[in-house]
């Protein structure tokens with residue numbers, strides 16, 4: 165087993181970053197299936213809109229999140245992770261959605 169205790173962080177972190185990056189190069193690209201937005205749970209805070217790196221999401225006239233540029237989505241899941249109300253779920257190919265959520269328009 166490798167010992168890390170005696171090594172300073174500035175030595176450990178760059179090599180860990182490189183390992184994560186190289187692992188990422190060999191991982192298959194995630195393919196978006198759909199955004200499932202629970203309109204009853206969405207409170208229109210706009211956090212998902214603000215954090216989406218591809219400007220996929222907007223708030224509609226009822227202040228509910230909607231995916232308006234689905235084709236630009238890279239399935240990074242930042243919107244899902246940042247939503248404080250668990251109102252948005254990003255499903256990818258070969259992944260089953262959770263019960264109770266509904267597809268966004």
Ligand code: SF4
Pocket residue numbers: 201205206207208209210211212213228229246247248249250251252
């Ligand atoms: S972060 Fe969640 S609650 Fe806020 S607008 Fe987006 S989906 Fe709605």
Ligand code: SF4
Pocket residue numbers: 215216217218219220221236237238239240241242243244254
């Ligand atoms: S998964 Fe990423 S790119 Fe797609 S809508 Fe959410 S934050 Fe935007």
